Structure formats: C-alpha cells, structure tokens
Amino acid sequence: MKSVSELQAAGFAQNVTGLDAVGDKYAIGITPAVAALIDPNDPNDPMARQFVPRVEELTTTPEERDDPIGDLAHSPVEGIVHRYPDRVLLKAVHVCPVYCRFCFRREMVGPQGLGTLTPAELDAAIAYIAEHEEIWEVILTGGDPLVLSPRRLRDLMERLAPIEHVKIVRFHTRVPVVEPERVDDAMVSALRASGKTTYLAVHANHPREFTAVAKTAFARLVEGGVALVSQSVLLQGVNDDFDTLAALMRGFVENRIKPYYLHHPDLAPGTGHFRVSVERGQELVAQLRGRLSGLCQPTYVLDIPGGHGKSPLANSMAQLADQGHLVADWQGNVHQYPPKTPNSEQ
Numbered sequence: 001m002k003s004v005s006e007l008q009a010a011g012f013a014q015n016v017t018g019l020d021a022v023g024d025k026y027a028i029g030i031t032p033a034v035a036a037l038i039d040p041n042d043p044n045d046p047m048a049r050q051f052v053p054r055v056e057e058l059t060t061t062p063e064e065r066d067d068p069i070g071d072l073a074h075s076p077v078e079g080i081v082h083r084y085p086d087r088v089l090l091k092a093v094h095v096c097p098v099y100c101r102f103c104f105r106r107e108m109v110g111p112q113g114l115g116t117l118t119p120a121e122l123d124a125a126i127a128y129i130a131e132h133e134e135i136w137e138v139i140l141t142g143g144d145p146l147v148l149s150p151r152r153l154r155d156l157m158e159r160l161a162p163i164e165h166v167k168i169v170r171f172h173t174r175v176p177v178v179e180p181e182r183v184d185d186a187m188v189s190a191l192r193a194s195g196k197t198t199y200l201a202v203h204a205n206h207p208r209e210f211t212a213v214a215k216t217a218f219a220r221l222v223e224g225g226v227a228l229v230s231q232s233v234l235l236q237g238v239n240d241d242f243d244t245l246a247a248l249m250r251g252f253v254e255n256r257i258k259p260y261y262l263h264h265p266d267l268a269p270g271t272g273h274f275r276v277s278v279e280r281g282q283e284l285v286a287q288l289r290g291r292l293s294g295l296c297q298p299t300y301v302l303d304i305p306g307g308h309g310k311s312p313l314a315n316s317m318a319q320l321a322d323q324g325h326l327v328a329d330w331q332g333n334v335h336q337y338p339p340k341t342p343n344s345e346q
Contacts, residue, residue, distance in 0.1 A: 001030045007052060011040040018055035026270070027110025028053055029099040031178050037208050046206045046238040049274075050100055057101060057270035062341035063305075066107040068266040070307020079117045079125040083309055087137035090125055092117050092156065094143040097179045102235060102274045104266035104303070109143050122156075130163050137168040146175035146182060153190035161194040170199040172231065176217040177202065177209045183217035188224035199227045202257055205239050207247040210255065218255045229260035230298065234281050235274045242287045249288065249296040262298040264313055267305055267338065278302070278313055278325055278337075285314045304329055305339050 004023045007013035007030070030038075030051050038052065039045040067073075074083040081089035094114040099106070108114050117125065129135055138160060148156070160166055171191065176183050191198050200221060204210070222228060230252045232239065239245050249259050262285065265275045285300045301310040308329040325337045 001035065002028055004028070004053070010035065012038060012048065012052050018058065019053055022053040022055065022057045026053070026057060026101075026106050027096075027099040029096060029110075031097050033180060033211070033213065034098055034178050037211070044237060046244075047208060049235070049237050050102070050205060051098055053101060054273070056273040059272065060269045061272050063338040064267045064269045064271070065305065066269060068104050068268050068305055069303040070305070071105070071108075073307040077124045077128050078121045080128050082128075082132075082135075083307060085134050087139060088129060088132075088135055089139050089141050090129070091142045092122065092125075092140065092145055093147060095147055096142070096144040096174065097147055097182075098174060100174075102233060102265055102268065102271045104268045105143075106268055106270075126159050126163075129160070129166065133165045135166060137170060138166055139170045139172065141172040144173050144175060145171050146173045146187070150184075150186035150190040153187065154193045157190060157193035160196065166196065168197050168199060169194055170201060172201045172203065174203045176200075176221065177204050177211075177214045180211070180213040180217035183220055185220070185224070188220055188226060191221075191226055192224065197227070198225070199229060201229050201231045201260060202252075203231050204248065204252070205232050205235060206244065207251045210251045215255055218257060222256045228255075228257040230257050231261045231263065232298065233263045233265055233274075234276055234284070234300070235265060236276050237274075240276050240280060240284070242284060242291075245284055246288065246292055246296070249292060249298060253293070253295045259296055259298040261310075262300045264300065264302040266303055282314055289314075302327060302337065304335050304337065306335070308333065308335055 001007050001010060004013055004016055004019045008016055013019055034051055037047045071081045074081050076082055079091050093116045094109045096109055099110060129138060160169060234240060239248055252259050264281055281300055288297060299312055300314045302313050303310050304327055311327045311329055326334050327337045328334050
C-alpha cells in the first residue's frame with residue numbers, strides 16, 4: 001500500500017481528513033507482512049503508529065529540521081557520509097519497502113527523495129572509500145539497501161572486496177522484518193560476496209515484529225555467516241514502557257541478534273508525537289539494566305543535531321540544563337539539546 005486511498009480501502013485510514021496532505025509531503029509504504037500485524041480497530045495500535053500516516057505529521061516545531069543528524073554537512077561526495085574517522089555511510093538507494101512515520105531521513109527518502117545513485121555517482125563513492133585508508137568500516141544504509149536485488153548487492157560487495165583497508169561491511173535494514181521473503185539464499189550469498197566480515201543491523205521497535213517468517217529470515221542470515229545486531233527507536237505509544245521494551249530486547253537476543261542501539265527519536269519534521277523525554281528514556285534503560293540479562297542491554301543514544309554524532313544518554317554525558325540538556329559529543333564538545341531556536345537566541 002503506497003497511498004491514502006489504498007490504506008482507506010484496506011481499513012487502515014478510517015479518518016482521512018488531512019491525510020492526503022500528509023501523503024503529498026511524505027512517502028507511504030506498507031508491505032503485506034506489516035499490514036498483517038496492524039489492528040485496524042485499535043486507534044493506538046503500536047504497529048499502526050509506526051507505519052500508518054497521521055495528521056499530526058503536518059505539525060512541525062521550531063527545533064525540527066530537514067536533516068536532523070547533519071548527513072549533508074559530512075557528505076564529501078554524493079552517497080557518502082563521513083562523520084567519524086574510521087567509517088563511512090554508503091547510501092546507494094533512498095527508497096524503502098516501508099516508510100516509517102518517524103523516519104529521520106523522511107525528507108530524503110521515497111519516490112520524491114534523492115533516488116538511487118547513478119553509475120557515475122557510485123563510482124565516485126567507491127573511489128572515495130578506496131582513497132581514504134582510515135576507513136575500516138563501510139555501512140550500507142539509505143533508504144534500505146536490501147531493496148537491491150542479489151545481483152546488485154553482489155556487484156556492490158565485489159567492488160568493496162579489493163579495498164584492503166575496509167575490513168567490515170555493515171547493512172542497516174528493515175527487510176528481514178517487513179519483507180522477510182526477500183531474505184533467501186541468493187541474498188545471503190551476495191551479502192558475503194566481499195569476503196569481509198559482514199554485519200547486519202536489524203531495525204525493529206516492537207516485539208510483535210518477531211513473526212515466524214521474520215525468525216526464519218534471521219536464522220538464514222545467521223547460519224549463512226552474517227552477524228546480527230539490532231537498532232530500535234524509543235517511540236511514544238510504541239515501546240516507551242518497560243514490558244514492551246524488555247520483550248523487544250529479549251526477542252532480539254532469542255533470535256541471535258545482539259542489542260546495539262536504542263535511539264532517542266530525532267528532530268525530524270512532523271515527528272513530535274513520537275518523542276519522549278530524555279529522562280523517561282534514562283529511566284527505562286535503568287530498568288533494563290536492573291532487571292534484564294546483560295545480553296539484553298542496548299546503548300541508549302542521541303544523534304546530536306547538526307551532525308555532531310552520537311552521544312550515550314544513559315550516563316553523565318547527558319547533563320540536565322536550564323532549558324533541556326547539555327550533551328557531549330565524541331570529541332568532548334558540549335551541545336545544547338534541544339538546540340536553541342532562532343527566537344530563543346534573541
């Protein structure tokens with residue numbers, strides 16, 4: 001389903017007032033696997049909140065920004081983000097099988113987004129990686145890189161294979177959860193085609209996402225030699241309570257996925273209805289620490305607005321200030337969160 005009319009026909013958008021404007025502004029996408037998890041009769045259904053558009057998306061606040069984590073400020077060539085010394089993002093595509101309503105790249109992804117890299121742009125991106133010997137890890141993101149066919153994934157991995165200083169290739173994806181049938185032997189083989197160590201970060205936010213077919217996809221990846229880690233976003237009305245968050249982290253571990261990142265929601269336009277307070281996030285991860293196995297502990301992080309990188313929020317790097325928090329980046333620089341708006345600086 002890729003439009004408001006299709007959602008309405010399926011019973012997922014009973015109140016469509018204003019939703020056409022949301023669909024005009026932000027991409028819509030719900031796969032059959034996701035649709036099967038949505039309860040259309042529950043207005044607060046956590047799966048619906050993640051994927052079904054809402055009129056609240058048209059409400060923006062002064063601190064929100066089109067590029068909330070500063071990708072563009074660290075993009076030396078098209079498709080590359082080089083924020084940290086030893087790793088780069090390679091954004092080969094800007095389309096996804098589903099479009100999360102809280103997406104921090106929602107201004108860049110979708111049919112009207114930045115699109116797929118042209119052959120010349122991909123050549124330049126690969127050349128950049130090859131020329132910079134400090135790059136130890138290449139992270140395939142986007143968009144969702146696993147929308148690429150196994151043939152194109154294999155070609156991409158084979159192009160990274162001769163770059164000796166690149167030791168790790170990591171993929172960030174929703175596909176094993178939202179379109180698990182794509183994870184077949186051909187895809188797993190393609191993911192390993194570079195001969196380098198391959199990691200895959202599985203994005204899931206609610207334990208309901210661990211369906212039988214998703215578990216089969218996880219197992220195929222692990223048994224095919226792909227190491228799995230997790231990423232989740234702390235979302236109001238989806239997983240901002242202990243029981244849900246605990247079941248999510250345990251579900252990852254039970255499926256041989258090591259909990260990695262729990263993201264504080266980013267300041268993307270129209271996502272205020274998803275955001276929780278830093279204090280609530282800290283309270284929840286403290287409960288996880290006290291009540292769950294060490295295997296189940298993610299790192300709670302904030303991507304500091306403006307491109308300053310990730311900072312752990314569960315420790316002293318996030319200090320309460322008069323108007324929000326003071327957050328230290330990886331270089332020791334201190335930033336205010338939320339950032340000051342133009343009106344607050346006058």
